[in-house]
Amino acid sequence: MIKAQILIVEDQAATADLVLEVLRAEGFEAQVVDTLAKARARIKKAPPELLILDRNLPDGDGVDLLAEIRADEKLSALPIIILTAKKDVADKVAGLRQGADDYVAKPFNTEELVARVGALLRRVGKADEPPTLEAGGVKLDRDARKSWVGAREIPLSAKEFDLLWFLILRKNRVLTRDFLLQHVWGYDPGVDLTTKVIDVTLSHLRQKLGAPAEKIVAVRGFGYRFDA
Secondary structure (H helix, E strand, C coil), X not given: CCCCEEEEECCCHHHHHHHHHHHHHCCCEEEXXXXXXXXXXXXXXXXXXXXXXXXXXXXXXXXXXXXXXXXXXXXXXCCEEEEECCCCHHXXXXXXXXXXXXXXXXCCCHHHHHHHHHHHHXXXXXXXXXXXXXXXXXXXXCCCCEEEECCEECCCCHHHHHXXXXXXXXXXXXXXXXXXXXXXXXXXXXXXXXXXXXXXXXXXXXXXXXXXXXXXXXXXXXXXXXXX
């Protein structure tokens, strides 16, 4: 099944090809344009369901297009991820204040980008996501918010469930602390990563899971992965 339609606005061919490849591998219908003018024409003809937007483009700053979209009543709810080499906090703040939903700095981890795309689509109700997940002896039911280890149902808090859901949904792939803080706890991008909220929640989750807890691996300097 084809997932959401995504438009990538990126003038660097290597980056555009990489993003296109990983998104299509995940089943998304993705297209690339390399200028703001082409992006405007494509959006006018057939608006995508999500936009990945570079800032430094041959004919201007992607933030200008972002502002235009947010000012257009018909397009204002379009999910937008800024993907750029600009890493300064001021640049991130500028993008977010103009209405970006997320901000990914180059160079980026492709698995994290795909995870961010999925999380944003879920947030706006456009994700093609299974109602249940099962891996490593753990089963989760998203609609009922229930979880089992084998035949034993285990009670999880809302954050424990969401954290485990993300980890199993993207099993065998690393999710960064920054990503988890944003999409499980709702923190703003670039939050102080010294917060211990993930560690505390993971500690409680491991105690409840028992043996399957060994599947949750900390990847030093990056984040966490569920091995299955």
